[in-house]
Each structure stands twice: as C-alpha cells, then as structure tokens.
Amino acid sequence: MDGTSITPEQEKINALRQLLPEVFSEGKIDWEKLKATLGEDINFVNERYVLNWAGKSDAFKVLQTPTTKTLVPAKDESVNFDETENIFIEGENLEVLKVLQKSYFGKVKMIYIDPPYNTGNDSFIYPDKFSETLKQYQERVGDKDEEGYMTKDGMFKKNSKENGQYHSNWLNMMMPRLYLAKNLLRQDGVIFVSIDDNEVHNLRLLMNEIFGEENFVSEIAWRKSDNQANIGQIARVKEYIICFTKSKDDLQLNKIPLTDKAKKEYSYKDEVGNFRRGILLHKTRGRHFYDVTTKNGNILNGPWMLKQDTFIKLDNENKILWTSGGDEQPYSKIYLHESTGQIANDFWDTSFGSNQEASLALESLFEQRVFDFPKSTKLIKNLITIGSQKESIILDFFAGSGSTAQAVLDSNKEDGGNRKYICVQLPELCDEKSEAYKAGYKTIAEISKERIRRVIAKICKRKEHLETNIAADKKVVELFNAKFEDVKKKNPQLFDTKNESPEIENIKHQISQVEEKINRYSEELIKINNIDLGFKVLKLEDSNFKQWQQIEGKDAKALAEQMKLFVDPVSENSTIENMAYELLLKSGKDLNSKIENNDGYFLVNGNELALILENVSQEIVAEVMSKHPKKVIALDKLFKGNDQLKTNTVLQMRDAGIEFKTI
Numbered sequence: 001m002d003g004t005s006i007t008p009e010q011e012k013i014n015a016l017r018q019l020l021p022e023v024f025s026e027g028k029i030d031w032e033k034l035k036a037t038l039g040e041d042i043n044f045v046n047e048r049y050v051l052n053w054a055g056k057s058d059a060f061k062v063l064q065t066p067t068t069k070t071l072v073p074a075k076d077e078s079v080n081f082d083e084t085e086n087i088f089i090e091g092e093n094l095e096v097l098k099v100l101q102k103s104y105f106g107k108v109k110m111i112y113i114d115p116p117y118n119t120g121n122d123s124f125i126y127p128d129k130f131s132e133t134l135k136q137y138q139e140r141v142g143d144k145d146e147e148g149y150m151t152k153d154g155m156f157k158k159n160s161k162e163n164g165q166y167h168s169n170w171l172n173m174m175m176p177r178l179y180l181a182k183n184l185l186r187q188d189g190v191i192f193v194s195i196d197d198n199e200v201h202n203l204r205l206l207m208n209e210i211f212g213e214e215n216f217v218s219e220i221a222w223r224k225s226d227n228q229a230n231i232g233q234i235a236r237v238k239e240y241i242i243c244f245t246k247s248k249d250d251l252q253l254n255k256i257p258l259t260d261k262a263k264k265e266y267s268y269k270d271e272v273g274n275f276r277r278g279i280l281l282h283k284t285r286g287r288h289f290y291d292v293t294t295k296n297g298n299i300l301n302g303p304w305m306l307k308q309d310t311f312i313k314l315d316n317e318n319k320i321l322w323t324s325g326g327d328e329q330p331y332s333k334i335y336l337h338e339s340t341g342q343i344a345n346d347f348w349d350t351s352f353g354s355n356q357e358a359s360l361a362l363e364s365l366f367e368q369r370v371f372d373f374p375k376s377t378k379l380i381k382n383l384i385t386i387g388s389q390k391e392s393i394i395l396d397f398f399a400g401s402g403s404t405a406q407a408v409l410d411s412n413k414e415d416g417g418n419r420k421y422i423c424v425q426l427p428e429l430c431d432e433k434s435e436a437y438k439a440g441y442k443t444i445a446e447i448s449k450e451r452i453r454r455v456i457a458k459i460c461k462r463k464e465h466l467e468t469n470i471a472a473d474k475k476v477v478e479l480f481n482a483k484f485e486d487v488k489k490k491n492p493q494l495f496d497t498k499n500e501s502p503e504i505e506n507i508k509h510q511i512s513q514v515e516e517k518i519n520r521y522s523e524e525l526i527k528i529n530n531i532d533l534g535f536k537v538l539k540l541e542d543s544n545f546k547q548w549q550q551i552e553g554k555d556a557k558a559l560a561e562q563m564k565l566f567v568d569p570v571s572e573n574s575t576i577e578n579m580a581y582e583l584l585l586k587s588g589k590d591l592n593s594k595i596e597n598n599d600g601y602f603l604v605n606g607n608e609l610a611l612i613l614e615n616v617s618q619e620i621v622a623e624v625m626s627k628h629p630k631k632v633i634a635l636d637k638l639f640k641g642n643d644q645l646k647t648n649t650v651l652q653m654r655d656a657g658i659e660f661k662t663i
Helices: 008-019 031-037 056-064 093-104 134-141 166-184 200-211 308-316 355-366 377-387 403-415 444-490 502-529 556-565 576-586 618-626 643-655
Strands: 070-073 087-090 108-113 185-195 216-223 238-245 274-279 320-322 330-335 393-396 420-425 536-541 595-598 601-604 609-612 631-634 659-662
Touching: 056 166, 070 093, 070 576, 087 444, 093 166, 093 420, 093 536, 093 576, 108 166, 108 377, 166 185, 166 200, 185 200, 185 377, 200 216, 200 238, 238 377, 308 320, 308 330, 355 377, 355 444, 377 403, 393 403, 403 420, 403 444, 403 502, 420 444, 444 502, 576 595, 576 601, 576 609, 601 618, 609 618, 618 643, 643 659
Parallel strands: 087 420, 087 536, 108 185, 108 393, 393 420, 609 631, 631 659
Antiparallel strands: 070 536, 185 238, 216 238, 274 330, 320 330, 595 601, 601 609
C-alpha cells in the first residue's frame, strides 16, 4: 500500500486488465494488440517472429562497447598461485567477459551459470539508463566505499514487478553476457543455464536468438526441493536447466551413471542378470513385417522394430522375453550390466541434489550458515559429466558461493580428471545483519574464495589420511607375510595344497583383505595427486595505462593538458607485474601463461612474448633478442632521451623477424 487513492483512470485500466489481460505487456497497454483484439484492421509494425523488448538496440551497444579494464593478480588471496591453472576473478561479469574475449575465445568446453531469476525481489546490474556514457557506467559499477568495497547502492538496482520494464531490464542484463559467453565456447562447447518459472520462456527465446534455435539441446527439469505447497496449490518444486551448444554438428554429450530411479526399471531377472524390457512391436516406429508365433500359438505379423534374422538370433540366444496374458508379445532384454549410463531429460532423482542438500553441505563445510540457497554441487557434477571431458575448461560467471568450483574439484577427485575452472563473482556486499557478515565475510566473493580454500584443505586432509593408512597397511602385510613364513618353516605339513589348514587359509584371507584395501586407497590417492589444488585470484581494475579522454568542444587548454598526461602513459598506481598481466591479456595470452621475470624484462611462455617494462639498454635488447621471441613490447618512455637506441632496436628487431611494439 502506498497510501494514495485510486484514480478513475487506474480503475478503468484495472477493469481492462481483468477483461483483456492479453493486451498488456510489462504492465502497460500494447495499443496495437488492443486494436487487433477488438477486431480493427491493423498491420503490426515489423511483423515477424522475433523476441523484442524495450532497450534491446541499446543493449547491443553495451555489448559492442569495448572495455579498457584489466585483471590484476591478488597472490595473497590465492592458493599456489604460480603453479595452479584454476582461476577466480572478482569483478563485474560483463566487463570481465569482455576482458577474457581475446585470451579465451573458443577455448571453453562448458559454461554453467545460475543468474538472477527475476523474481521481483532481485537486485542486479542492468543498464536502466542507456543515455549514460561509458565513463558514467564504469563509475557506477566501480563505486567503492572508504574500505575499497564496491557499494551495493551504486551498482545494484532492484527490479521489482511494479517496474514498467520488468522483463526488459532482465533481458538487457542477460543478452550481452550470453553473447560474450557464446564467443568463449568451443565449437563442441555447451552452456547450461539454471532458471525458474519467472523467465524460462524469455530465456529460451533469447538463447534461440543468440545460439540459434537449431543448437538447442534440452530443457531439463530439476526437482530442486522436497517441500510441498499447501494442499490445493501446485507444488513449486521445479527449476529448469536450459542447454544450448555452439554447434549441434560438433556436439558430443557423455552419459551419466544410471540413477536409483532408473535402476528400478531393471526389475526382470534371468540367469544372466537384471534386465528391463525393450519394445519390439510398435505401430508407428516399426518398419518390418513378418510372422511371429507366440508361446500360446497366436500369430503377430508386425510392424517389428527389428529385422527377422536379428529377431531369430536374439530368440536363439534367450534374449527375448515372452509375455503371456493380455500383453502377449515378445520383448528384447536390456541388461543392467551392459548399460553405459543415460542422458536424462529430467533430474527428478535424489542423486541430482536439492536446495536442502546443498544448504546443509555448505553449512557443514563452514560449520555455520553463510549463504542462502547455494546451488547443489551434485547437480553441477552431473552437468560436468554430461558436458565436459577430463581436460576441459569450465566457466561460471555468476559464481555465487562457489558451487561450480567445488563441483569441478569433486569431479576430478572421483574420476582422476584435470578439469580447470574459471569462476567470476562480483564482490557484492553481504547484508550487515547476515551471519556471513558477522563471521567476517564482507562480500559474496570472500565466501566463494573461502569455500574453495576449505574444499582444497579437505582434499589435502583426505590425501594425508590415505598416505598414512597405506603406509600402516603395508606394514601389516609385512607382518602377516613374516608370520606366514614363520608358520611355514615350523609346520610345513600345514601347507598341503590338497588339504590346506584353516589357519593358513585365514592368514591368506587377512592378507588379501588388507591388500585389497591398499589397492583401493592407492587408486584414490592417484586421482587426488592429479588434482590441481590451488586457484589464482585476479581482480577487475582500471587499466595500468592512461586512457585518452575525448575533449568536448574546442578547449585548447584542456587538450594541451591531456597531451601532457601522455608523455608518460603509465598510470600512477600501476606496478610492473600488473602491467605485465595486462599486456599478456591484451596480446591474447591466457591467464595461465608462464611469466618468467628476468633482470629488466619478462618472458611469456618461453619465447612467445617479451616485455620490457622497467629499463632499457643495448645489453637488455641484445639479451632479449638472444631468446628469439616472436613479439616484443616495450614502454616508449624507456627510450626517452635516447632516440638512437630506439631506432637501432626497431631495425634489429625487424632484421631478426621479431614483431616490435612500443606503448
């Protein structure tokens, strides 16, 4: 209630909404729809099948506007920074996706995101004022408080259902991010997007437009909760996971193990094992006609799913189930032990996790509640199985509490894979009244990073446990073998192969059990040793280099001041290492490139790129050239006062076939 009286105009609009709800769009009357509904002769503007909304063309401008931002390393917040290939990025995800375009274009095998569902209570970043300049937008999404944390009021805008562009704002937020995400996918890559009833219809149409309707894979229904609504209401226990691929022609999905629910279908049993029935007689799918006599003498002539010779072969091998009674017909036998798994169109089994399970698991890890409604790692692990291989890069740019990072680590632990993750999370401020804030976590990103650290620590603890137990069990086997030899020496008659004593059989059995345990633990340890137990933290920041500002009007004095700034293009707060990372990214090298810091210059990935950023001399130039780099980038200001050295360097590099640039 807002305390104001209803106007006659509003009363009429409410009455019209009751009578003709179809003519309203985002709470406003669509006059073309109203005229058409009333039977007037009308041609809709640009009549064609298309998803359209307020601000769509301007959202394209947001997408196409380049960024000058960069990523800077935060080694003190990382784990094993120099060796790990897992990446956690703090920053606004639209800008981060733009930064990653050059380095990760076409490299990501799988993307999973759990974006805001647009429930009416969500606050998220969306361009509600397309008139704002890039500078104004960057100031808004870069607003920070005195401690350096991004301010919620400056960045987030609540998208309530009373908003006149409720759906449009959400689409304006999602569209540019999905376009940029598509660029990062490999040709055989897939994207999974979690969503609920509020926007599933718009998301499907939006992804049709971005990925192509022909590249739609599936709309998976996931049972998110065991809770039921009150009697008389439809239970809201379902979410959706929409899956698209970059190219359907290149797509290959993997099967997941059969769920408990699916295994129950294998309810028949013979001497070979459990099996389920496979249909052989089908009126629409059958293509073959021939006579088959049932056990009771009835004749069925098709249409059969199999050719006659294949049918006879299966019957001779006892692989046909003959039923009697009202359903008197043959079925094929599909054995459980021969099943390679499944790709289900619905995740309606407990093995796919739930909101309750996810919340309890996270609480157990932190020993307190720090995050509401985390996504289930069980769910994401199943998606990882379906959509990736063991060496894949997996991206999540709505990382939240870090469920995807944990799911990747857990998947690698279980199957010995070497998947890598890139997680992106805005340093969104936690509510000061929340348990997370009271526990010392000021942002969602801090919760996510701490979760990854705790998962790594848990795996390391398991590794220590396995190593300790393997060592102890090997000593046990040695003792058993010594005892075995001692008994054999003292009582050789006990080792009669025809009538071995119970004592000897017992010793052998105990040795066998311990060795089996050693083998089981050793296999698990091998998988753990293959896991990358670390992650690099990088943060979205302004460029290390001054950006040219467009001077409005013809202010010669302002232009002269601007020119002075570019005598030295390096920003005041820049560091050599941060500049190296920025140039690495803008040269198209990924964040796991090997950077070797030599005296006076950096080498990237051996000899792919050399960076001269601190000082320059003929000796440094000669040493860099001796490494035979493909490309060299140097700060132009280093050659100040020594034009001869710069000219010689340009000529020497050109003669050596080395690409040389100064900035």
